[in-house]
Structures are given as C-alpha cells and as structure tokens.
Amino acid sequence: MEEKLSSVAKTLKPSPIQQLSFLAQRCNAINLAEGFPDFPAPPHIKEAAVSAINSDFNQYRHVQGICENVAVKMKEMYGLDVNPLTDIVICCGQSEAFAATMFAIIDEGDEVILFDPSYETYDTCIRLAGGVPVYVGLDPPLWTLDSDKLEKSFTVKTKALVLNSPHNPTGKVFTMDELEIIAGACKRRDVLVVTDEVYEHIIFDKERHVSLASLPEMQSRTIITSSLSKTFSVTGWRIGWAIAPPCIASAIRNIHIKITDSAPAPFQEAALTALRSPPDYFNSLRSDYESKRDYIFNLLQKVGFKVQFKPQGSVFVFAELPGSCSLSDIEFVEELIKQAGVVAVPGSGFFHTNSSSAEYVSGQYIRFAFCKSQDTLAAAALKISGLVDETGNLKLF
Ligand SMILES: Cc1ncc(COP(=O)(O)O)c(C=O)c1O
Missing domain, CATH: 3.40.640.10 (Type I PLP-dependent aspartate aminotransferase-like (Major domain))
Known part of the structure; x- marks a missing residue:
C-alpha cells in the first residue's frame, strides 16, 4: 500500500520523541518533553469558553x-x-x-x-x-x-x-x-x-x-x-x-x-x-516563566550538562551533553526515562541534514521543556539529582 502514498508522506517518520513516548508512558515518566503546560489555564478565559458553549456559540x-x-x-x-x-x-x-x-x-x-x-x-x-x-x-x-x-x-x-x-x-x-x-x-x-x-x-x-x-x-x-x-x-x-x-x-x-x-x-x-487580559497577566506570565527557566537551567548546570546558552525566551532549555558522555542524545533520553523516570527530547530531531551546522552539533543536545508546574519541576529535579554519583557526576555519562 505504501506506493499509494504521496512522495512527501512517504518521507514522514515518527519523530524521536514519538518513538520514545511509548517507553515514557510505560515508565510513567515525568514529562519535560512536550511544549505544553501541565498547569491550569487562567480561570478568566476558561469561564469565557464555558459561557460561550452555554450561549450556543x-x-x-x-x-x-x-x-x-x-x-x-x-x-x-x-x-x-x-x-x-x-x-x-x-x-x-x-x-x-x-x-x-x-x-x-x-x-x-x-x-x-x-x-x-x-x-x-x-x-x-x-x-x-x-x-x-x-x-x-x-x-x-x-x-x-x-x-x-x-x-x-x-x-x-x-x-x-x-x-x-x-x-x-x-x-x-x-x-x-x-x-x-x-x-x-x-x-x-x-x-x-x-x-x-x-x-x-x-x-x-x-x-x-x-x-x-x-x-x-x-x-x-x-x-x-x-x-x-x-x-x-x-x-x-x-x-x-x-x-x-x-x-x-x-x-x-x-x-x-x-x-x-x-x-x-x-x-x-x-x-x-x-x-483583553490586563498588563498584569502578561507581566506575571513572564516572571513565572523566568523563575521556571532559572530553576531548570541551574539544575542542569549543577548535574553536569554544558548549558552555555541561557534561554532568553520560549519554554525550553537546549542543554549540551558533556564531551565525556558516550551516549547519543537518543540513547541518553532512553536512559533518562529508564533510570530517572523523566522524559526530554533528543536534540537531533531539530537538526537537518542539509544544514551548515548539522554535522558537528546534531546528536549532542537534549531539549527540556519547563512549561510545567513547580511541583512537576521539583519532582523532575529530585529524580535527575538522584542520578548524581559521589563524585558529583551524572551516572548516565
Ligand atoms: C515555535 C513553535 N511554533 C508553533 C507551535 C505550535 O503553535 P500552535 O499551538 O499555535 O499551533 C509550537 C508548539 O510547540 C512552537 O514551539
């Protein structure tokens, strides 16, 4: 049947994160992979949506x-x-x-x-x-x-x-x-x-x-x-x-x-x-996310990732594996799921083969999403910190 697919559809493959999601589900891993919040949406807009349904829009x-x-x-x-x-x-x-x-x-x-x-x-x-x-x-x-x-x-x-x-x-x-x-x-x-x-x-x-x-x-x-x-x-x-x-x-x-x-x-x-949300809404969105950014950035730095670039925006930290790590990014995430019960995204899915940077950087990065509640981030931090050995290095390396 594959010959019936369009030429573009034939090239579409599950992303590394789709491939790892079954393992993540089986291990009930804490999700620092996908870029969606696990905390509630603001009440004022949820109420507006409920009211719109009830008003028959x-x-x-x-x-x-x-x-x-x-x-x-x-x-x-x-x-x-x-x-x-x-x-x-x-x-x-x-x-x-x-x-x-x-x-x-x-x-x-x-x-x-x-x-x-x-x-x-x-x-x-x-x-x-x-x-x-x-x-x-x-x-x-x-x-x-x-x-x-x-x-x-x-x-x-x-x-x-x-x-x-x-x-x-x-x-x-x-x-x-x-x-x-x-x-x-x-x-x-x-x-x-x-x-x-x-x-x-x-x-x-x-x-x-x-x-x-x-x-x-x-x-x-x-x-x-x-x-x-x-x-x-x-x-x-x-x-x-x-x-x-x-x-x-x-x-x-x-x-x-x-x-x-x-x-x-x-x-x-x-x-x-x-x-029409007031300016306060946008100010606290920024400051809440800035604290989450700092929390995850500091954690990753502490456990041995090379995080030379502190995110200036978005909800992601793109952390580099240390040179001493013998695992590929995909293997690393597999181990992170199995040993720490935390899932993140292997960076290679974001690089492209016909790019001027792909050869030397793809495969060295892990993307962590911090659009998560403080409880989720703290639970992930506890698990990731538990992987640090007596010499202060992450055991997975
Ligand atoms: C850079 C970027 N653009 C777009 C999207 C998707 O946006 P939307 O939900 O509005 O389709 C995402 C979601 O992760 C994203 O990271």
Whole structure:
C-alpha cells in the first residue's frame, strides 16, 4: 500500500520523541518533553469558553472581534498599523496559519530559507506545499547568525525565509543586528518573511520582543503567525492567526476556509476575553516563566550538562551533553526515562541534514521543556539529582 502514498508522506517518520513516548508512558515518566503546560489555564478565559458553549456559540463561526483585538495589540506592542478587516486571518493555531501561508505563497520548487536547528513542523509544511527547505546553521554555543552563511543560502529560487524568535528549541531571541541583517537580505532580494512569534510574551531578563515586520519597509513583505497557545496555556484550543498584506491574507483566508472552515467557535469567543487580559497577566506570565527557566537551567548546570546558552525566551532549555558522555542524545533520553523516570527530547530531531551546522552539533543536545508546574519541576529535579554519583557526576555519562 505504501506506493499509494504521496512522495512527501512517504518521507514522514515518527519523530524521536514519538518513538520514545511509548517507553515514557510505560515508565510513567515525568514529562519535560512536550511544549505544553501541565498547569491550569487562567480561570478568566476558561469561564469565557464555558459561557460561550452555554450561549450556543457552537456553529461554524468567524469572530471578527478577534481581528480587532489582534490589530490593537499589534499597534500597542510593535507600532504596526494592521487593518482588521483585510490583513488578519483567524486560523486553528499557529500551525494551521503557517501551513496555509505555505500553500498561499509557495509554488513547486520554490526555496524557503530556515535556521537550523528549527521547530520540526516547518519542514513538512514547506515540502507539502512543493517547496524546498534550505537550512542556514546557527552557530553554537550562542546560536548566532553568520551573515555570510545567510547570504550564500539565497538563490534565484528563494521565495521566503522563516524566522522563529523566541526560538524553539534553543530559547534564542534574535538580536536587533541579526534582525537587520535578515531584513536587509530579504529586501535586497525581494523575498517574503514568515515569522513564528508564538513565544512573543515569554521573553526574559527585561528583553523585549521585536516583530521583524516593525523594521523599516518590512511589514509589506512579512507574514506574521502567532497564537493563543503559549501565552494563555491553551495549546488545545487551536486559536491562532496570520497577519499579512491584504492580497496574501486573502489567499490564506481562502485556504483556511477550504481546509477547516473556521477555528473552534467557543474558543474564538473566549479569545476575545484572553486578548483583553490586563498588563498584569502578561507581566506575571513572564516572571513565572523566568523563575521556571532559572530553576531548570541551574539544575542542569549543577548535574553536569554544558548549558552555555541561557534561554532568553520560549519554554525550553537546549542543554549540551558533556564531551565525556558516550551516549547519543537518543540513547541518553532512553536512559533518562529508564533510570530517572523523566522524559526530554533528543536534540537531533531539530537538526537537518542539509544544514551548515548539522554535522558537528546534531546528536549532542537534549531539549527540556519547563512549561510545567513547580511541583512537576521539583519532582523532575529530585529524580535527575538522584542520578548524581559521589563524585558529583551524572551516572548516565
Ligand atoms: C515555535 C513553535 N511554533 C508553533 C507551535 C505550535 O503553535 P500552535 O499551538 O499555535 O499551533 C509550537 C508548539 O510547540 C512552537 O514551539
């Protein structure tokens, strides 16, 4: 039957974490793998969702008020003028917004530049749309962008570049210099940029998220994608959006309607309440996550990981195995599950073979998610610390 599959579907393999999840379930492992919170969503928005269901917002629906709220937020946060009637499309999470964007802008053979390592789903969406992912390796340990490598990755076939900041899996926030390099290169070559800004509110150490679209002359070539998922701890609600110049937004909207018709109606209603949350909500989200970041970062450092890069945003620490560790990242996570009852993600799944950094860094990293309750983090810390031997080294090494 396999010959009946599409050529892209044939290449799709379970990710390392999918392969390890059976073992993790069998060992009842504490989940520091997946990027979803295990603590409750904020009561004010849960109540809004329940009330929307009870008020019978249960049919196909487009809640225009979300576009208005998103437009206000874009002006307040980034100084961007966005027309809520023409420039915003509500989708089923950033994931669908990104996929629909690829279908809207990519033709067979168009190249799309991405940074390596990167969040896994971009590659598949680009290929499903007929595009060719081209990777530019970020340079460890600080995951800096080398402008020469970026320049060399453009060809006459380059249609778009994908920028995810704050970045999964490293927690990097692209610097202003790097954003200017990206913007300059894309303007010179008339290339579109698709941003993934789902961690725009989860940013630390008094950093500020800068949307690439807010750089001079960038809004007209940028498609912003983001969602409620991470900001409001509602990854299961599937509410996100794409913001683009009207002609591209219209194409994304048409594709979204053909694929899913509309995002879940009651959660769209609740999104109105979420997006109007007071500044205090966003401030405590940041400070809560910053404490969780510090807790996990310090723990990993204490038990012997090489954590040279402290995440500046997102909900992940990308920790390097010490040079003395003879295990691969996948073997390491297997042992972590079996011996400590904790599951994390082997880093190799985020690297790509045609990238300028893949050969020497893939296989050395483990991604730990800290979007978990303090109880979960403390339980994981106890188990991981229990693996340290009398000489202070992690026994798994
Ligand atoms: C970088 C990044 N983008 C997008 C998503 C998915 O977002 P959504 O739930 O809005 O589809 C994730 C989830 O982990 C992510 O890490």
